[in-house]
Amino acid sequence: MITSQIPTLHYFNGRGRAETSRVLFVVAGVEFNDVKNPFDNAEIKQRATYKQLPYLIDGDFEISQSIAIENYIANKYNLAGDSLVDRTRILSIAQASYDISIPIFTNDTDEKKALYKNETLPRFLSAWEKILTENGGKHFVGSKLSAADVSAYTTLENLYSKNYKEVVDKYPTLTNFKSTFEAIPSISDYLSKRPKDLFF
Ligand SMILES: N[C@@H](CCC(=O)N[C@@H](CS)C(=O)NCC(=O)O)C(=O)O
Structure with a gap:
């Protein structure tokens, strides 16, 4: 240690x-x-x-x-938000991130995987697409980079690396967000x- x-x-x-x-x-x-x-x-x-x-x-x-x-x-x-509302929104994105990511590793049947790909994931990603688009497309919460962007990025990266890229790529604002985040030096x-x- x-x-x-x-x-x-x-x-x-x-x-x-x-x-x-x-x-x-x-x-x-x-x-x-x-x-x-x-x-x-x-x-x-x-x-x-x-x-x-x-x-x-x-x-x-x-x-x-x-x-x-x-x-x-x-x-x-x-990176935790400047107001009570922003801090709470950032935590909401963090918790949604785990709701999205954990099943990637725990779904153990074809039925669960299909339900995840066809229903659960589109439900969460369409919500994120809406949140991000309505906030201007650059940041999930507020007008500067926050922990919400980091949580969302690592989740999108998980999805890309675990064969869900084609699902993510149906959401142009999320896809653009991912590549913009990765370009931060x-x-x-x-x-x-x-x-x-x-x-x-
Ligand atoms: N809710 C906890 C869950 C922690 C957890 O399940 N950690 C796993 C690794 S992802 C672990 O330590 N597994 C080994 C063990 O439980 O012995 C968190 O989010 O930190």
């Missing part, structure tokens, strides 16, 4: 529930220890609140639960250096 003044994010060797937090650090321009634990790493799981990852250690502060970690990073680095640098051997 790394003891450091810079924040340490513990997760497995995958994007999963940690990638939004990682990209938040990148967007904020904050150096962090990106610890990709092997699955059998007992030490950090024992220390983690619920014996699960991700687990963030930032100085004296330690916290579990991916959305709480994201919210902490977003608040600390001014810090993001394109991060993506080019990110290991290619991630498990998920």
Whole structure:
């Protein structure tokens, strides 16, 4: 385990529930220890609140639960919204992100996969297309980059990498958002250096 003044994010060797937090650090321009634990790493799981990852250690502060970690990073680095309404909208996008992403990994029958592809995913993506379009097409919430954009980006990336690109590409504003986000210099640098051997 790394003891450091810079924040340490513990997760497995995958994007999963940690990638939004990682990209938040990148967007904020904050150096962090990106610890990709092997699955059998007992030490950090024992220390983690619920014996699960991700687990963030930032100085004296330690916290579990991916959305709480994201919210902490977003608040600390001014990516969490400037008003109560914006902060709440950003959290709503974060929770929708997990509603979209988790079934990608848990759907275990052809019936569930078809329902996901033909009903669940279009329901969520058409809602996001509407939210993004009505907000001007550039940012999901407010007029500047926020944690909502990061959550949405990592979710769209999950969908692209798990064979749902053709579904996403039916939504032009989302597709354009994804490529615009990837062109942000810090993001394109991060993506080019990110290991290619991630498990998920
Ligand atoms: N609600 C938690 C779920 C955490 C979770 O399920 N983590 C998984 C990895 S994605 C884990 O640690 N699995 C190993 C285990 O439970 O032993 C969160 O979002 O952080």
